[in-house]
Amino acid sequence: MRLKDKVIIVTGSTTGIGKAIAKRCVEERAKVVLHGLEEELGLEVLEEVGTENGVFWNEDITTDTCAENLVKLALKTFGKLDAVVNNAAWVIASDIHTTDKEFFQKVMDINAISPFLLIQKALPELIKSKGCVLNIGSINAWSGEPNLLAYSVSKGALMTLTGNLGDSLMREYGVRVNQINPGWVLTERERERKKLHGLSDTWYEGLPKIFAPSGRILWPEEIAAACIFWLSDESGPVSGQVMTLEQHPMTGRNLPKDSSTIH
Numbered sequence: 001m002r003l004k005d006k007v008i009i010v011t012g013s014t015t016g017i018g019k020a021i022a023k024r025c026v027e028e029r030a031k032v033v034l035h036g037l038e039e040e041l042g043l044e045v046l047e048e049v050g051t052e053n054g055v056f057w058n059e060d061i062t063t064d065t066c067a068e069n070l071v072k073l074a075l076k077t078f079g080k081l082d083a084v085v086n087n088a089a090w091v092i093a094s095d096i097h098t099t100d101k102e103f104f105q106k107v108m109d110i111n112a113i114s115p116f117l118l119i120q121k122a123l124p125e126l127i128k129s130k131g132c133v134l135n136i137g138s139i140n141a142w143s144g145e146p147n148l149l150a151y152s153v154s155k156g157a158l159m160t161l162t163g164n165l166g167d168s169l170m171r172e173y174g175v176r177v178n179q180i181n182p183g184w185v186l187t188e189r190e191r192e193r194k195k196l197h198g199l200s201d202t203w204y205e206g207l208p209k210i211f212a213p214s215g216r217i218l219w220p221e222e223i224a225a226a227c228i229f230w231l232s233d234e235s236g237p238v239s240g241q242v243m244t245l246e247q248h249p250m251t252g253r254n255l256p257k258d259s260s261t262i263h
């Protein structure tokens, strides 16, 4: 009951981490606006959470109307808005050779600019509810993998957005903005994505300890569990913070002697 009566928009909640966040929010007694590109999957999630607890919106996040439509739907269905989870993202591989201007702009548009525009549209309602924003970034924000160039830069921009607005919106309006940077998470899509990147069909079993010290990577439900703290009143006035969820430190790792041979 940690989110009792809160109304929360979760973008990109048709699959993976967003779906786990939305389901956990409802378990904690929130009402959710589900959103994403895949209508069939979105309606399945809606059925799982129950139509009395959720509503689904199917629109590309980069359209001129999506942010406004999401906020309007929250108000029309549940009468208020307490929180926005900016989770939708284009998780896409590219490097110095394959990242052209149009592609880079599209990645930035989906992963950094659209979250900003949704916060902007939601702000009047978040001011009324003394609500909050939770951005879902990535550990790639700190520099990122070579073959995730544009994606990593977009997550760096999102992290700066969190710091900037987490400061000003809190001070001016009492609206908190925080971020979770997940490490490697085993979602339905990630399972398939890494196969396309050349890994085996069962790549997630028996990963080297350098990537997965525990023997497995994170589950979406573990990210969702941490989100509840940031969305609930338990996190008090804390704002502008970025929480990393990975199973090793991001700097100063105690790497094994043979780590240079593991890629």
Ligand SMILES: NC(=O)c1ccc[n+]([C@@H]2O[C@H](COP(=O)([O-])OP(=O)(O)OC[C@H]3O[C@@H](n4cnc5c(N)ncnc54)[C@H](O)[C@@H]3O)[C@@H](O)[C@H]2O)c1
Pocket (backbone or CB within 6 Å): 011, 012, 013, 014, 015, 016, 017, 018, 035, 036, 037, 038, 059, 060, 061, 062, 086, 087, 088, 089, 090, 091, 110, 136, 137, 138, 139, 181, 182, 183, 184, 185, 186, 187, 188, 189, 190
């Ligand atoms: N899976 C991981 O290992 C991992 C690691 C770190 C960070 N993340 C981050 O977590 C979040 C969720 O990742 P995931 O792996 O669950 O992703 P996913 O690919 O499984 O799901 C992405 C969601 O975003 C939506 N989406 C994508 N582009 C959209 C667009 N243009 N308009 C509207 N909706 C759109 C999709 O419909 C879907 O609901 C993302 O922000 C991602 O960057 C994931």
